[in-house]
Amino acid sequence: MHLIDAHQHYWRTDRGDYAWLRDADASLQRDFLPADLAAQRIAAGVAGSVLVQAAATEAETRYLFELARADRSILGVVGWVDFEAPDVAARIRPLVRDGDGLLLGLRPMAQDHPDPDWLARPALDAAFDCLQEHDLAFDALVRPPQLPALQQRLRRERELRVVLDHAGKPDIAHDRFDDWAPRIRELAELPKVCCKFSGLLTELAPGMPARALDHWVDHLFACFGPGRLIWGSDWPVLTLRSSYAHWLELARAFAHRHAPHALERIFSRNALAFYRPRRAPDFLDAAGDIP
Template sequence: MQLIDAHQHYWRVDRGDYAWLRDAPAALQRDFLPADLETRRSAAGVAGSVLVQAAATEAETRYLFELARADRSILGVVGWVDFEAPDVAARIRALARDGGDLLLGLRPMAQDHPDPDWLARPALDAAFDCLEEQDLAFDALVRPPQLPALQRRLRRERELRVVLDHAGKPDIAHGRFDDWARPIRELAELPGLCCKFSGLLTELAPGMPAAALDPYVEHLFACFGTERLLWGSDWPVLTLRDSYAHWLELARALAQRHAPHALERIFSRNALAFYRPRRAPDFPASAGAPA
């Protein structure tokens, strides 16, 4: 089976713009670079990945372009720009120019914004207009309190390609289901929205079994079906809970339970269709031809 990782990160701590790392677990406060993942990714049979920003700076996005130019397993970059900047359109166009074919989308770190309605603010309209103009995807990094604002935004952005990162980060640790499930169901009624099947293990409380994911995963499959779910590792954040190989194994088992005939869509084809990378993944011959 062909495998594409729709969501992973690299960072180099001495760059100094990863503000969130100061309060992150010590295990993440070190460099995570392509050489650290290459063996694991190859052993898992993952042919390529989408590299997602981890710092709220344009400089980090340009650093990710450098990594991608040196490593063809990186299919493209989801970068960052200040969505409220007065010259946001010029900034987005400059990133797209500097990245060449490597810029696939943008992700403001909305989950960290103190206003849960931030995504619906008119001040962001110019940024979203430019995303559509440049044919770039939007990665929605939000938590459950921000889902209603995302829904209001997407009702106005019917042509925008949008993917919900980490299933909207449900509070699995505290067993909160309904306040996540209801807005997810409503959001999924918008046909342009996809959802990443990623980041769920790190929402578990310490010692909580992986079986606690079951109702959340069942809801995702019920809402998004098999055409709009994209598997991602969220490596290296994943390492706080599990290994790259084991999360892939667990995710495949969960998908097999709900959609045994659609694994290649969830683990490869949906990511390629959504992000539209210009760089073709180097699938091993054993993976077969695209279906």
């Protein structure tokens, strides 16, 4: 089976713009670069990955372009721009130009915004217009309280390609399934919304077994089906709970239970069809449409 990792990060701490790292677990407060993952990625058979921003700066997005130019396994970059900036279109256009095909999408770090309704604000309209003008994807990094605002936004942005990062970051540790599940079901009714099958292990409380995810994963497959779920590792954040190989093995077991004939979709084709990278891996001539 061909494998694409649709969600991973690299960072170099001396760049100084990873504000969230100051409060993160000490194990994450170091550099994580392509050489640190290469052996694990190759051993797992992952042919390429989508590199996702980890700092709220345009400078970091340009740094990720540099990494992608030096490492062909990086298929493209999901970057950052200030969605509320009055000149947001003038900020996005140079990133598109300078990325020269590497910029696949944008991700504001909405989960950190104090206003749960932020994504629905009219002040963000110009940013979303520009995303669609340049055929860029939108990575929605939100928590359950922000899902209603995301849904409001997407009802207005019917043509936007959007993927929900980490299944909307459900509060699995406190078993708040009912706060999350109905909103996921409503969001999944919008046909252009995909969902990343990623980031779930780190939502477990310390000591919780992986089988505690069963109920949550069942719901994701019931709502999105194999045609709109996209596997990602969320490495190196993943290392807080597990190894790259273990999460891949666990995710494959979940997917095999729910959709044994659609593993290629979940673990590669859906990612390629959603992000449309110019730098396609060798095993495909073209991404094609999501089946």
